[in-house]
Amino acid sequence: MSALSLMCILIAIFAIAMYILLDGFDLGVGILLLTTPREPERNEMVESIAPIWDGNETWLILAAIVLFGAFPLAYSILAPAFYLPFMLMLVSLGFRGVGMEFRVHTPFPRFWDGAFCAGSTVAAFCQGLVGGALLSGTVTVSQGQFAGHTLDVFTPFNCLTGLTAVAAYATLGAGWTHWKTGKRLQRRHRPMLRAVMFIFLLLAVLVCALASTTQAVATMWRTHPASMVLAGLVAAALWATAFLSVRTGPDGRPLLFSLAMIAVLLLGFVFIVWPYVVPFSVSIDTASAAHGSQLIVAVGALVLLPVVLGYNAFAWWVFRGKVDAAGRR
Known part of the structure; x- marks a missing residue:
């Protein structure tokens, strides 16, 4: 693997991870929005993410651009394989934007x-669906082309990972609400935070148990058992710390440890599918574009990364603090 290919795939992985970690909690807020019957409290929840939710989606665009420019073969395979989940996700993200704007003008x-709630839920489910298909190696490749059916992605295991993604994002959203909203809404949402964390734990354990029966994960257990056990123990410890910190400690601690837990799970996912960009058919080397194309993508991404990071940091700093019951900062 060339250094340029390695740099490009690491940029893509970083962008996807940042999207999941940053956009995950505002998707989670949307998923949980209708659990609050009072309109002022819903306003408080939406206002907590309003200044940053659209900027978080920039990471998804960056990942798609890097994949298209640096690994066109993988892009040409994954696009038709995940056509329905991708289209559903994009339409759902559009619903989120429309719902965000229209809710205050109608x-x-x-x-x-x-x-907004439906768009957030469907988008999260579609992302988990794609993740499950990549983990289970659902994508069928023949002679460098997608050789399966568009509906192949909708397997029971992949749908289960979709539900797990919804629960994971709901956990992050509840943690965000616990951190950024006032004491009244925070107290009302504590049982919800514990409930979604417990649901996520059950679904994640079930996904891990079923994934261990697949060839790739079973091989990883045979070749790197210590690493797999360590990742599981660290993720479990972070979940327990987040769960126990709901009633004690700073308000942001459940979100912080939940983000760390998701990050560990993402690292485990990358560890399992490496070095494939289309698991488990097309490797990074096979999918790599010409040197010049990858150089343009890498330079452009390295220029954009500080800009996107700076914008995110600036938005977080300007809109720091809690939102009150009227939806004001």
């Missing part, structure tokens, strides 16, 4: 809150 805010 006499029917609950309808648009429902659109």
Whole structure:
């Protein structure tokens, strides 16, 4: 593997990880939005993510650009394989944007809150669906082309990972609400935070148990058992710390440890599928574009990364602090 290919794939992995970690909690807020019956409290939840939610999606665009420019073969395989989940996700993200804007300009805010909630849930499910397909090696490749069916992605295991992604994002969203909203809403959402964390734990354990029966994960258990056990123990410890910190410690601790737990799980996912960019058919070397194309992508991404990071940091700094019951900072 060339150094340029390694740099490009690491940039893509970093962008995807940043999207999951940063956009995950605002998707989670949307998933949980209708669990709060009072409109002022829903306003408080939405206002907590309003200044940053659209900037978080920049990471998804960056990952797609790097994949298209640096690994065109992988892009040409994954796009038709995941056509339906990708289209559903994009439409759902559009629903989120429309719901965010229309809820404050129409006499029917609950309808648009429902659109925001539905868009967030479907987008999270589609992302988990794609992750499950990559983990299980569902994508069928023949002679460098996608040789399967568009509906192949909708297997029971992949749908289970979709539900797990919804629960994971809901956990991050509940942790975000616990950190950024006032004491009244925080107290009301503590049982919700513990409930979604417990649901996520059950689904994640079930996914891990079923994944261990696949050839790739079983091989990883045979060749690197210590690493797999260590990753599981660290993730479990972080989950327990986040769960126990709901009632004690700083308000942001459940979110912090939940983010760390998701990061460890993402590292485990990358460890399992490495060095494939289309698991388990097309390697990074095979999918790599010409040197010049990868150089352009790498230079462009390295220029954009500080800009995107700076924008995110600036937005977080300007809109730091809690949101009050009226949705004001």
